[in-house]
Amino acid sequence: MGGKLERLVEIALRDVLDPEMGRSVVDLGLIYDIAATPEGQVGIVMTTTIRGCPLSGFLKEAVAAVAAGVDGVATVEVTLTYEPLWEPAMIAAE
Amino acid sequence: MPTASLSRWTMSYFAAALAFLLAAEALAVAGIGYPAAGLAEPATLVVVHLMAIGWLSLAMAGALLQFVPVLVSRPLAFPALALPALLSLVTGLLLLCGGFAVLAGWINAPLDLLPLAAAGLLVGFALIGLMLGATLFNVRPVTLFSRFILLGLACLAATVLSGAAFAALLAGRGGWLGAVALLPDGLPFHALLGFGGWLGLIAFGVSYKLFVMFMMAPEPPARRVLPVMLLAGLGLALASGGLVAPFAGFEPGTALVVAALGLLVLASGFYGRDMLALYRGRRRKALEINMLGSLPAFAALGLGIVLLPAAVAGGATDGLIAALVFLLALGWLGGLTLAQLVKIVSFMTWLETYAPRLGRGPAPRVGDLVAMPRTGWWFLSYYAGVAGGGAALAAGGATGFRWAMLFCLAGTAGIVAELARVRRLSEIKAADRPVAQERPRMLLARIDQRSPSHVDSRRIASPRA
Numbered sequence: 001m002g003g004k005l006e007r008l009v010e011i012a013l014r015d016v017l018d019p020e021m022g023r024s025v026v027d028l029g030l031i032y033d034i035a036a037t038p039e040g041q042v043g044i045v046m047t048t049t050i051r052g053c054p055l056s057g058f059l060k061e062a063v064a065a066v067a068a069g070v071d072g073v074a075t076v077e078v079t080l081t082y083e084p085l086w087e088p089a090m091i092a093a094e
Numbered sequence: 095m096p097t098a099s100l101s102r103w104t105m106s107y108f109a110a111a112l113a114f115l116l117a118a119e120a121l122a123v124a125g126i127g128y129p130a131a132g133l134a135e136p137a138t139l140v141v142v143h144l145m146a147i148g149w150l151s152l153a154m155a156g157a158l159l160q161f162v163p164v165l166v167s168r169p170l171a172f173p174a175l176a177l178p179a180l181l182s183l184v185t186g187l188l189l190l191c192g193g194f195a196v197l198a199g200w201i202n203a204p205l206d207l208l209p210l211a212a213a214g215l216l217v218g219f220a221l222i223g224l225m226l227g228a229t230l231f232n233v234r235p236v237t238l239f240s241r242f243i244l245l246g247l248a249c250l251a252a253t254v255l256s257g258a259a260f261a262a263l264l265a266g267r268g269g270w271l272g273a274v275a276l277l278p279d280g281l282p283f284h285a286l287l288g289f290g291g292w293l294g295l296i297a298f299g300v301s302y303k304l305f306v307m308f309m310m311a312p313e314p315p316a317r318r319v320l321p322v323m324l325l326a327g328l329g330l331a332l333a334s335g336g337l338v339a340p341f342a343g344f345e346p347g348t349a350l351v352v353a354a355l356g357l358l359v360l361a362s363g364f365y366g367r368d369m370l371a372l373y374r375g376r377r378r379k380a381l382e383i384n385m386l387g388s389l390p391a392f393a394a395l396g397l398g399i400v401l402l403p404a405a406v407a408g409g410a411t412d413g414l415i416a417a418l419v420f421l422l423a424l425g426w427l428g429g430l431t432l433a434q435l436v437k438i439v440s441f442m443t444w445l446e447t448y449a450p451r452l453g454r455g456p457a458p459r460v461g462d463l464v465a466m467p468r469t470g471w472w473f474l475s476y477y478a479g480v481a482g483g484g485a486a487l488a489a490g491g492a493t494g495f496r497w498a499m500l501f502c503l504a505g506t507a508g509i510v511a512e513l514a515r516v517r518r519l520s521e522i523k524a525a526d527r528p529v530a531q532e533r534p535r536m537l538l539a540r541i542d543q544r545s546p547s548h549v550d551s552r553r554i555a556s557p558r559a
Contacts, residue, residue: 016453019444019460021310021378050307052167054099054445055452062453088310088377 029090040074107156114148136198171228179221186214212258242299249291309376329357355403387433394425476505
């Protein structure tokens with residue numbers, strides 16, 4: 001997540017809040033990777049706290065919509081993965 | 095990727111369960127059942143079965159229909175059976191109470207109500223078992239969590255089948271059982287398998303998963319949890335042995351009950367250790383009402399399960415044994431279920447209402463749907479009633495027990511009102527509530543509108559276009 005566009009997308013994703021904790025998907029460690037091409041094609045790899053989370057579809061859609069709203073982003077591809085499995089240690093310290 | 099969603103009829107299961115709980119508590123307040131009647135008398139059996147089947151089993155079934163698919167990440171198998179199962183269970187339970195009312199001489203009707211009731215309950219529970227079992231077997235390898243549920247379902251089968259045999263005997267249609275003396279010797283095993291196996295063991299298994307989720311705690315490794323299942327499984331196998339022993343010509347004695355309970359004590363000890371570890375390792379520091387409201391339930395489990403085998407072994411009075419069973423049923427299972435219902439109902443309601451708004455601006459949090467600290471006061475009333483009721487039963491105070499049950503009834507009624515307010519989004523500012531026709535319905539989840547069609551598409555064009 002080193003480039004400028006990646007950084008902008010990450011900042012934007014801090015607005016996608018988990019409804020339980022009220023913390024962002026970034027703080028919770030749910031965003032595994034953000035990659036962007038110079039043409040503005042953004043790929044995001046993310047997870048959910050549990051595999052069958054009823055919220056996963058909504059979270060994925062919200063992440064895609066918010067990332068797509070960032071200036072310079074042309075397309076967004078969000079991939080859900082459970083490799084590695086999320087664990088509470090991935091939550092950023094408050 | 096397969097994902098789980100909302101269970102359509104879970105809210106209806108919860109509503110029916112809470113209605114039966116209120117009814118059972120109201121009967122107890124009115125002085126019907128133990129201690130005014132004997133432990134095995136029909137009046138007591140009405141109250142006990144309203145609690146065990148009407149309240150605890152329906153709430154458990156409704157919660158499992160929602161959470162088993164989530165926890166194994168597979169859609170529920172045969173979801174269309176959820177409503178027939180509910181109707182069958184409710185009909186069976188009402189017929190059962192009718193049958194007991196005939197036995198008690200309250201109404202005049204054929205005793206065949208009892209086997210008819212058993213048929214309704216058998217069908218209902220079989221449908222629940224089919225939905226959950228088929229969902230769990232769809233996932234390979236079968237996980238430890240699935241084994242907890244499957245073992246609990248096996249205990250449910252043993253409980254229902256033994257109950258059906260009792261119903262036939264009570265109706266005078268037990269001739270096919272020959273000279274086998276199932277009643278009253280089978281009763282403690284029937285109760286052990288129902289409360290300890292179907293309700294207790296599954297509560298153990300589910301709480302590992304749910305508390306990890308609710309408290310953001312690290313999941314304990316399977317090898318750490320395994321002793322809980324093995325010890326409880328062994329204890330419940332002994333209880334099943336107690337049910338079938340009369341068929342082999344053995345007379346199961348108190349020793350077998352004590353041995354089964356002793357193994358459940360050990361299982362509970364390991365379980366308690368794990369719950370404490372989850373609590374200590376949680377990332378979510380502030381406890382929500384569902385966890386705070388569960389703390390007295392754990393205390394009731396600790397006290398009840400340790401003292402019950404000692405009381406049975408020591409030949410304690412009916413009053414003391416009733417007090418301990420009461421503590422386990424209303425304090426542990428009932429309290430835990432009420433507390434988790436607050437969480438499950440608010441989470442499902444949030445999901446129906448606000449999930450599509452995720453990332454599109456401010457939305458309330460799940461916890462915002464629950465009125466605090468008012469909900470906490472209702473729990474206090476409920477648990478004060480449980481503590482007072484247990485003490486009154488142990489001391490043989492029938493009037494004290496009725497007063498205590500009034501506190502349970504008031505607490506439950508308050509919690510039911512709060513749950514209805516959660517469904518109505520009463521705690522949310524009017525501006526943040528959706529328009530009336532998009533609000534959650536009281537008894538039915540809106541599964542049809544929960545997700546726009548493009549949710550699962552991998553590539554989303556820029557919305558600015």
